[in-house]
Amino acid sequence: xxxxxxxxxxxxxxxxxxxxxxxxxxxxxxxxxxxxxxxxxxxxxxxxxxxxxxxxxxxxxxxxxxxxxxxxxxxxxxxxxxxxxxxxxxxxxxxxxxxxxxxxxxxxxxxxxxxxxxxxxxxxxxxxxxxxxxxxxxxxxxxxxxxxxxxxxxxxxxxxxxxxxxxxxxxxxxxxxxxxxxx
Numbered sequence: 001x002x003x004x005x006x007x008x009x010x011x012x013x014x015x016x017x018x019x020x021x022x023x024x025x026x027x028x029x030x031x032x033x034x035x036x037x038x039x040x041x042x043x044x045x046x047x048x049x050x051x052x053x054x055x056x057x058x059x060x061x062x063x064x065x066x067x068x069x070x071x072x073x074x075x076x077x078x079x080x081x082x083x084x085x086x087x088x089x090x091x092x093x094x095x096x097x098x099x100x101x102x103x104x105x106x107x108x109x110x111x112x113x114x115x116x117x118x119x120x121x122x123x124x125x126x127x128x129x130x131x132x133x134x135x136x137x138x139x140x141x142x143x144x145x146x147x148x149x150x151x152x153x154x155x156x157x158x159x160x161x162x163x164x165x166x167x168x169x170x171x172x173x174x175x176x177x178x179x180x181x182x183x
Contacts, residue, residue, distance in 0.1 A: 007091075008179055009094075010033070010092075010093070010094045010115060010177075011095040011112045011115070012094070012096055012115055012116075013098050013104060013115070013116050013117070013142065016117070016119045017097050019117050019160060020097050022166050023096075024094050024095075027092075027170065028094065031092070031174070033092045034092065034093050036082065036089075037095070037097075038078060038095060038097065039097075040081070042067050042078075043063070046063070046066070075102055079102070079106045082107075083110070095112070099138060100136055100137055101152070104138055113155075114152070114155075116149065117159075119160075156173055
């Protein structure tokens, strides 16, 4: 399958990361997008901190706390790292989870199409996902700001319920943004 378009950039936002990752995996596996995780520097820091443990796995909540701590120290550090990594690829790119509003806005400036991924119910782990973060997270704004989409120019939204609906909805989204699907 050949891509007929180069350089499409998509970032998913939402409060249920697993659904965002499912959409991302579909784009990576079926549409040959490059997955670019915002938290890659956090994972690299953890890996470097445990040099004798090749596959150390820190729980998600601790990685999130580390992300928030680094963000509190320098809100531009992680997005700056992401910009550097973006400069090395010309392929279509998808980011599964954008945590902070300023990161989302920077991605928009770089030409990313922001797509909100929703589910029927709020996840039970919303408090855990939000962590100790205050205003400024995308998830908190999605939950508490009724004008989020208009305020931040988020024009697209997906609500997949299972893998099959994910495929159909993501393909419809790609067509809406002008991406030529080679079926």
